[in-house]
Amino acid sequence: MARGALIDRRLFVKAAGLAFVQSLTPRAAFALERTDAVFASGFRAPDGHYGIGLVSEDGTFIDEIRLPDRIHGLGHSAATGLTVAFARRPGTFAVIFDSLKRSQPVIISAPENRHFFGHGSFSPDGRLLYASENDFDANRGMIGVYDARDDFRRVGEFPAHGIGTHDMTVSDDGRFLLIANGGIETHPDFGRTKLNLDHMEPSLVIADAKTGELIDKHAMPDKLRQLSTRHLDISADGRVWFACQYEGPRNDLPPLVGHFARGEDVSFIDLPEETTTGLGNYVGAIAVNRGKGLVGLTSPQGGFAVTLDAKTGKVISQARVPDAAGIAAGGDGFAVSSYDGSFEQNRSPVAWDQHIVRIAAG
Numbered sequence: 001m002a003r004g005a006l007i008d009r010r011l012f013v014k015a016a017g018l019a020f021v022q023s024l025t026p027r028a029a030f031a032l033e034r035t036d037a038v039f040a041s042g043f044r045a046p047d048g049h050y051g052i053g054l055v056s057e058d059g060t061f062i063d064e065i066r067l068p069d070r071i072h073g074l075g076h077s078a079a080t081g082l083t084v085a086f087a088r089r090p091g092t093f094a095v096i097f098d099s100l101k102r103s104q105p106v107i108i109s110a111p112e113n114r115h116f117f118g119h120g121s122f123s124p125d126g127r128l129l130y131a132s133e134n135d136f137d138a139n140r141g142m143i144g145v146y147d148a149r150d151d152f153r154r155v156g157e158f159p160a161h162g163i164g165t166h167d168m169t170v171s172d173d174g175r176f177l178l179i180a181n182g183g184i185e186t187h188p189d190f191g192r193t194k195l196n197l198d199h200m201e202p203s204l205v206i207a208d209a210k211t212g213e214l215i216d217k218h219a220m221p222d223k224l225r226q227l228s229t230r231h232l233d234i235s236a237d238g239r240v241w242f243a244c245q246y247e248g249p250r251n252d253l254p255p256l257v258g259h260f261a262r263g264e265d266v267s268f269i270d271l272p273e274e275t276t277t278g279l280g281n282y283v284g285a286i287a288v289n290r291g292k293g294l295v296g297l298t299s300p301q302g303g304f305a306v307t308l309d310a311k312t313g314k315v316i317s318q319a320r321v322p323d324a325a326g327i328a329a330g331g332d333g334f335a336v337s338s339y340d341g342s343f344e345q346n347r348s349p350v351a352w353d354q355h356i357v358r359i360a361a362g
Contacts, residue, residue, distance in 0.1 A: 038062070040083055040099060041326050041337055042071040042353035052085055053350065054099055054359075057330055059343030061350075065097055065105070072118030073167065074357040079126035080148065083359055086131065090115040090188040094131065096152055099359055108152050110144070113137050115188055119167040122148070123209070124174045130209075132165040132179070133157070136187045141165025143177060143212065158212025162203045167231040170209060171238065176262070177212075178240050179205040182228040183220070184247070197247050202229045204242060206262055218266045227254050231283070235259075235310050236290040243283035243297060256283050257297060257308070269313040271306075278304040278318060284354050289329035296334035298324040300354070305336050326356030 037057040043064075044050055050070050054062040072088040081102075086094045092115050097105040110116050110133055120131035129146040141160030146152040160168070162181025169178050183202030185195040202225070206216040220227050226248035233241050241259045246252065253276045255268035271279075280302030287296045288310065295308040298321065305327065306318045323339035330344075337343045337352040 037330050037335070038099075038359050039328055039330070039335055039343075039356050040074055040076070040085075040359055041343075041356045042067075042074070042085060043348075043350040044070065044353070045350050052083075052097070053348070053352075055343055055346075055348075057335060057344065059335075059337075059346030059348070061346075061348045063099075065095075065099075067095060068093070071095075071353060073120070073355045075119075075121045075129075075169075076357045076359045077122035077126035077148075079122070079124065082122070082126065082148070083357065084120055084122070084129060086116045086118045086120055088353075089118045089192065090134070090136075090186065091118070092116065094120070096129070096148075106152050108146060108154070111154065114142070114144075117141070117164075117166050121169040123170055124172060130168060130170060130177060132160065132168050134165070134186065139163055139185055139187075141179075141181055143168060143179070143207075158207060159214075161205045161207060161214050161217055163201055164228070166229075169232050169234060169240075172234065175209055176215065177205075177207040177209050178232055178234070179207060180229045180232050180242055181205060182230050182245075183225075184228055194247070197226065200225050200228065200247065202227055202244075204229050204240075204260060204266060216260075216262060218260060224254060227256075231286045233286050233288040233295075235288045235295070236293070239310075241286060241288055241295050241310075243286035245283065246281035248281075250281065252281070253277065254281070256281065257286070257295070269308065272315060275306055275315055275318055278302050278320075279306065280304070284325065285327045285356075287327045287329055287334060287356075289334060291329070292332060294329075294333060296327045296329075296336075298327045298336060300324055300339060305334075307333060325352050325354050328356040328358045330358065 050067045052065045071085040076083045092110040117132040131144040133142045143158045145156040147155045164182035164184035166182045167180045181203045183200040202220045204218040258268040260266045279299040282301035293310045297306045303322045305321045307316045326337040
């Protein structure tokens with residue numbers, strides 16, 4: 001997925017067709033007709049079922065796709081209109097769906113002795129899907145490769161060149177895999193327990209998208225070994241922004257966000273102390289608004305949302321957002337959701353999950 005590539009909202013409505021629009025409630029159809037963007041996010045409903053919700057820019061619930069279990073990250077292909085949602089670690093399923101319901105969802109499973117890490121990305125042309133996976137018996141991260149032209153059959157894999165592989169994406173030209181190895185050892189026999197907090201190995205990796213060959217690897221310095229590199233997004237100039245979660249002492253104030261590019265060292269952003277404190281040593285999601293030159297961060301731990309200038313790294317705004325969850329580029333800034341059901345100006349009777357993906361824009 002080229003994260004800045006979006007389809008026009010009017011084309012979204014046109015492609016959906018009359019049957020799709022007529023299937024919506026009057027309120028949802030009204031919202032879809034007037035929204036400037038459409039987003040997707042996982043949720044848990046009051047009756048306990050899980051799904052993916054499609055929402056307008058102001059947070060009006062438009063439609064849902066039911067799922068067998070909880071999801072985590074999502075990726076969208078502007079080339080094909082397909083969206084993928086990955087099960088929450090240590091889940092073993094991913095569902096690929098057309099939000100316009102022009103085709104039936106495809107469900108894929110992780111190979112034996114593997115589970116998904118909750119994230120993945122399409123190639124820019126939509127022909128391949130890359131997924132972060134855990135080879136838990138060997139304690140190594142892997143990138144699974146799936147063929148979108150063949151019902152997402154698994155056709156290969158590459159090493160992620162690290163452990164605890166979490167988020168990953170693909171460069172806009174399709175040449176590179178950009179990988180955040182969180183450095184934390186886990187095994188499904190122990191659920192979500194972190195097994196190596198005293199000797200973590202976080203890193204950021206650039207690998208060749210055709211061969212998996214390592215191009216650049218940035219291991220965290222010794223003093224930041226407990227800084228888990230978790231989530232990524234790409235700015236308009238191709239720079240990779242990353243966000244971290246700190247597993248060290250609560251009173252520490254480590255850097256939580258930075259950027260890097262091929263052939264360059266990692267640069268951390270020196271946030272004001274009040275901002276780092278507000279984030280609670282835990283950035284749960286990051287997004288880049290390419291058109292506006294902004295970087296957005298959310299922290300469910302701190303109940304905080306922050307907007308940075310992508311050129312200078314300076315804080316433009318920050319706000320308390322209780323249970324802050326997902327963030328995605330929207331309008332002049334960012335759309336933000338929360339676990340309590342809030343999504344911008346509206347609140348739904350669902351618990352939104354940690355990530356949002358933007359699938360259409362006007």
